[in-house]
Amino acid sequence: xxxxxxxxxxxxxxxxxxxxxxxxxxxxxxxxxxxxxxxxxxxxxxxxxxxxxxxxxxxxxxxxxxxxxxxxxxxxxxxxxxxxxxxxxxxxxxxxxxxxxxxxxxxxxxxxxxxxxxxxxxxxxxxxxxxxxxxxxxxxxxxxxxxxxxxxxxxxxxxxxxxxxxxxxxxxxxxxxxxxxxxxxxxxxxxxxxxxxxxxxxxxxxxxxxxxxxxxxxxxxxxxxxxxxxxxxxxxxxxxxxxxxxxxxxxxxxxxxxxxxxxxxxxxxxxxxxxxxxxxxxxxxxxxxxxxxxxxxxxxxxxxxxxxxxxxxxxxxxxxxxxxxxxxxxxxxxxxxxxxxxxxxxxxxxxxxxxxxxxxxxxxxxxxxxxxxxxxxxxxxxxxxxxxxxxxxxxxxxxxxxxxxxxxxxxxxxxxxxxxxxxxxxxxxxxxxxxxxxxxxxxxxxxxxxxxxxxxxxxxxxxx
Numbered sequence: 376x377x378x379x380x381x382x383x384x385x386x387x388x389x390x391x392x393x394x395x396x397x398x399x400x401x402x403x404x405x406x407x408x409x410x411x412x413x414x415x416x417x418x419x420x421x422x423x424x425x426x427x428x429x430x431x432x433x434x435x436x437x438x439x440x441x442x443x444x445x446x447x448x449x450x451x452x453x454x455x456x457x458x459x460x461x462x463x464x465x466x467x468x469x470x471x472x473x474x475x476x477x478x479x480x481x482x483x484x485x486x487x488x489x490x491x492x493x494x495x496x497x498x499x500x501x502x503x504x505x506x507x508x509x510x511x512x513x514x515x516x517x518x519x520x521x522x523x524x525x526x527x528x529x530x531x532x533x534x535x536x537x538x539x540x541x542x543x544x545x546x547x548x549x550x551x552x553x554x555x556x557x558x559x560x561x562x563x564x565x566x567x568x569x570x571x572x573x574x575x576x577x578x579x580x581x582x583x584x585x586x587x588x589x590x591x592x593x594x595x596x597x598x599x600x601x602x603x604x605x606x607x608x609x610x611x612x613x614x615x616x617x618x619x620x621x622x623x624x625x626x627x628x629x630x631x632x633x634x635x636x637x638x639x640x641x642x643x644x645x646x647x648x649x650x651x652x653x654x655x656x657x658x659x660x661x662x663x664x665x666x667x668x669x670x671x672x673x674x675x676x677x678x679x680x681x682x683x684x685x686x687x688x689x690x691x692x693x694x695x696x697x698x699x700x701x702x703x704x705x706x707x708x709x710x711x712x713x714x715x716x717x718x719x720x721x722x723x724x725x726x727x728x729x730x731x732x733x734x735x736x737x738x739x740x741x742x743x744x745x746x747x748x749x750x751x752x753x754x755x756x757x758x759x760x761x762x763x764x765x766x767x768x769x770x771x772x773x774x775x776x777x778x779x780x781x782x783x784x785x786x787x788x789x790x791x792x793x794x795x796x797x798x799x800x801x802x803x804x805x806x807x808x809x810x811x812x813x814x815x816x817x818x819x820x821x822x823x824x825x826x827x828x829x830x831x832x833x834x835x836x837x838x839x
Contacts, residue, residue: 381467384600388463388541388681393693401674403547404538408670410554412663414561414582419659421561422575423724425512427652427731429572430724432512434655435505436576438636439492439517443524445629446488447531450481453622454532455539456680456761462540462600463684470600474536475607477618478529485528492521504640508648515573523580526587533590533603540600541677545593553586624760624768631777638784639796646793653734654796656724661742661800664709668702668749672757679761688826692819695758699815703750710746713739738797745804752804752811758818771807771814779803 388396423430454477458470492499500513520527530549537546557578564574594603609615619626636658643650675698682690713720721735752775759768780803787795787802 381600384541385462385465385685388678389685389687389690393678393690394697397671397675397678397694397697399674400538400541400543400677401671403543404673405667405670407534407543407547407550408666408673409663410551412659412666414554414557414579416659416663417558417561418575418579419656420724421565422512422516422572423652423656425565425571427648427725427728428506428508429512430731431509431648431651431655432505432516432572433575434636434640434651434658435500435503435509435513436517436520437655437658438503438640439499439520441629441632441636442488443485443520443527444531445626445632446484447481447528448535448629449622449626450477450484450618451532451535451622452539452625452760453477453618453620455535456621456676456763457618458536458601459539459541459677459680459761460684460763463681467600471602471604472607472609473614473618474601475604476609476614477536478532478603479605479608480615480618481528481532482525485525488528489521489524492524493518496521503637504644504651506644506648506651509651512572515571516576519573519576519580523576523583526580527583530583530587530590533587533594536601537590537593537599538673539677539680541681542593542599543674543677545598546590549586549589549593552589553582556585557582620765621760621763623765624756624772627769628756628772628776631773631775631780635776635780635784638781639799642784642788642796642799643793645788646796647730649728649730650734650793650796652725652728653721653731654738656721656731657735657738657742657797660713660720660739661746664706664713664743664746665749667709668706668753671702671705672698672753675754676757676761679758683762686829688822688829691758691762692822692826695754695819695822698758699751699754702754703747706747706750710743713746714743717743734793734797737794741797741801742804745801745808748804748808748811751815752807755811755815755818759814762818762822764818764821767814767817771811774810775803775807779806 419433422433454473458473461470496514496518500510500517505513534546537543560578561575564570564578568574593599639654640651643654675694678694679691717739718736721732725731756768756771783799783802787799
């Protein structure tokens with residue numbers, strides 16, 4: 376990008392009215408998140424037509440997908456938040472070094488995960504909660520997911536970079552193209568070619584490769600504010616640790632989501648394949664419902680981090696309030712629709728399995744009752760991370776799927792049976808909201824303090 380383009384982009388990020396800017400950046404991000412959730416749900420839908428055990432396999436391999444996302448999003452969000460603040464402070468070359476270093480870190484780690492996953496596929500699937508009847512489907516599905524792991528992981532990183540610098544439209548194009556291709560290929564590979572669950576994984580891996588190529592082309596053609604260059608990779612431990620430290624809240628959130636998914640599968644497997652399948656489908660629908668808030672929050676993050684780097688703390692506060700209010704309203708609408716249509720949604724996935732429909736309907740409705748609380752929780756967590764408050768953001772990120780969920784999934788099934796498995800996530804969401812409200816108040820207060828300090832410094836410099 377030339378100098379005129381950089382100046383125009385800087386002015387857009389620091390002068391555009393905050394509500395308009397957040398919405399402008401959030402719309403392509405929401406579309407990307409929805410498309411990702413839709414093709415994840417499409418995978419579940421098409422695979423579930425092969426039987427209850429096959430549907431359960433999707434839930435097992437979801438843990439693997441969560442680990443891949445954990446690596447990609449941890450590095451992508453960590454490096455992305457840093458480079459966004461660097462761009463806000465007009466440190467463009469440093470931002471390029473950060474981006475290149477993060478990309479190389481993701482590539483190395485994902486290659487290691489891919490090698491381990493392929494070598495130890497069967498024991499890993501058993502460890503993740505696959506029953507003897509689910510195991511063959513899980514093995515077939517996970518093999519190609521592990522093969523595509525490096526491409527998927529690096530795509531997550533590049534997508535987060537584009538969001539961080541306020542160019543989410545490019546990321547939307549890459550993710551959407553891959554998602555649409557995945558939905559087209561799923562029925563062809565699964566049914567027409569007779570490849571079963573392996574076909575679904577092949578479709579996902581191939582679609583992710585297309586997304587990767589599109590996203591990489593944005594950086595190679597100079598459409599991004601940063602470059603990806605092997606010559607700009609830094610092997611200094613301090614820089615790498617800084618990326619991981621800022622990405623730690625995402626690692627905690629994604630990593631604990633993986634652990635939570637395993638714990639959920641193990642708890643549900645005690646009640647049979649129908650329970651595992653029901654919770655797997657519920658999880659995908661919940662992901663789709665929550666993707667709206669997640670996408671809106673990721674549209675807010677570059678506004679917060681860029682303006683924080685530019686010392687426009689008033690704009691950060693305005694963006695935070697706006698995101699929390701609009702996000703909560705959006706989650707209320709989505710929750711109401713999913714609650715009312717819960718039985719119909721579950722029937723669409725497993726029309727001929729009454730047990731899956733009954734368990735899934737109860738679980739989905741229970742989770743939708745607490746979904747509106749995620750508006751404030753998500754905003755608080757993303758705001759803290761975007762402004763470099765990694766310790767607070769990490770603690771908050773650990774709450775929903777770790778600090779509160781893991782004890783709930785360990786205790787409630789023993790007390791309430793399968794209903795306890797279904798109620799573990801809503802109970803965790805309620806507790807996480809209380810903690811989030813405290814952190815939200817702390818974050819807004821800290822911004823007011825920094826704004827006053829900055830005004831005092833400006834006034835003092837003018838006097839001198």
